[in-house]
Amino acid sequence: MATVMEKELIINKKWCKGCGICVNFCPKDVLELKNGIVNVKDESSCIKCGLCELRCPDYAIYLGGLEDGEE
Amino acid sequence: MSNKLAKKYFRMDKLPHIWCPGCGHGILMRSVIQAIDNLGLNKDKVCVVSGIGCSSRAPGYLDFNTLHTTHGRALAFATGIKMANPDLHVIVVTGDGDSAAIGGNHLIHAARRNIDITTVVFNNNIYGMTGGQYSPTTPTGDKGTTAPYGNIDKNFDLCKLAKGAGSTYTGRATAYHANLITKLVQKGIENKGFSFIEALSVCPTYYGRKNKKGDASDMMKHLKDASINVKAIKNKTNENLEDKIIIGELYNSQEPEYTEQYKKIINRFKKER
Numbered sequence A: 001m002a003t004v005m006e007k008e009l010i011i012n013k014k015w016c017k018g019c020g021i022c023v024n025f026c027p028k029d030v031l032e033l034k035n036g037i038v039n040v041k042d043e044s045s046c047i048k049c050g051l052c053e054l055r056c057p058d059y060a061i062y063l064g065g066l067e068d069g070e071e
Numbered sequence B: 001m002s003n004k005l006a007k008k009y010f011r012m013d014k015l016p017h018i019w020c021p022g023c024g025h026g027i028l029m030r031s032v033i034q035a036i037d038n039l040g041l042n043k044d045k046v047c048v049v050s051g052i053g054c055s056s057r058a059p060g061y062l063d064f065n066t067l068h069t070t071h072g073r074a075l076a077f078a079t080g081i082k083m084a085n086p087d088l089h090v091i092v093v094t095g096d097g098d099s100a101a102i103g104g105n106h107l108i109h110a111a112r113r114n115i116d117i118t119t120v121v122f123n124n125n126i127y128g129m130t131g132g133q134y135s136p137t138t139p140t141g142d143k144g145t146t147a148p149y150g151n152i153d154k155n156f157d158l159c160k161l162a163k164g165a166g167s168t169y170t171g172r173a174t175a176y177h178a179n180l181i182t183k184l185v186q187k188g189i190e191n192k193g194f195s196f197i198e199a200l201s202v203c204p205t206y207y208g209r210k211n212k213k214g215d216a217s218d219m220m221k222h223l224k225d226a227s228i229n230v231k232a233i234k235n236k237t238n239e240n241l242e243d244k245i246i247i248g249e250l251y252n253s254q255e256p257e258y259t260e261q262y263k264k265i266i267n268r269f270k271k272e273r
């Protein structure tokens, strides 16, 4: 299992509707909207709190690792 | 939500869902799934039932036994399912219109019977699906397409209604407080009896636009700022709670459960034969 620090932000652009909730509630200003879709602006500031994942209405962003079997 | 969890509980070919950008219903659906996952329930022992409305589309995305019924009747169908299969965990996902307007009678009688069903109302204070008519939870003075000058009705306190009718577990949280929704739904499922969770949602498209509440993030921020946990006001009598959303577990008690009472009668006659 990947540890919390090994987890990384994964975005499913196909599901993102650009509502901006993750951008506005990220405590470290890591995210932005680019062409109407979420984009990681500053990955190095991410503290992996998972608040974006918790509040994304479209399941388009999450902290994932190898165990998620990403394609 | 992680890919693993999504693949486990969603009908992946049905996603992305049809809800508008920023609609709170997606957040609430995730919280419900998280509660089911935390409890480690067997998927085949879960049945999710809904009526009609944006909120009632939820079961269509979920990979359990699911039933998408007619407007207002989710609890009537759910009652039948529970009576026929008392071992199932029956969860109703419904809207404020679906549960409190057309379905209000079903709600009070399901609560009165204390039948073991967990009802989660995605309350966005409006009829979303049909374009923004006011609902029984639209705050007095707020606008809908059917109340262009402001709604003169008094809005329901759904948790008080459910408790007054006989619900043995009630709680309230919001799309902002997604983890609290999960906790309440979890405890609701564990409660042997009728459980009622009011999950405040946001509808930026109709309620938000009609009432100039800003975008989805502004509406979420309002849910955060206006909420106060029931534990924080426990010993305070002079707190001004007008316009406050009281969140947390509001009521929890033990009463005889309907399907168990019914079974007792059946067993009595079986013995006599």
Ligand SMILES: Cc1ncc(C[n+]2csc(CCOP(=O)(O)OP(=O)(O)O)c2C)c(N)n1
Pocket (backbone or CB within 6 Å): B052, B053, B054, B055, B056, B071, B094, B095, B096, B097, B098, B099, B122, B124, B126, B127, B128, B129, B130, B135
């Ligand atoms: C018998 C019947 N009456 C009216 C309707 C029209 N109708 C569809 S959804 C709806 C209200 C939905 O509001 P709510 O339950 O609050 O769900 P939301 O869409 O806001 O999530 C109405 C009135 C219908 N489908 N069936």
Ligand code: SF4
Pocket (backbone or CB within 6 Å): B018, B019, B020, B022, B023, B024, B025, B054, B055, B124, B128, B129, B202, B203, B204, B205, B206
């Ligand atoms: S109309 Fe409102 S409730 Fe319906 S999907 Fe859009 S935002 Fe959600």
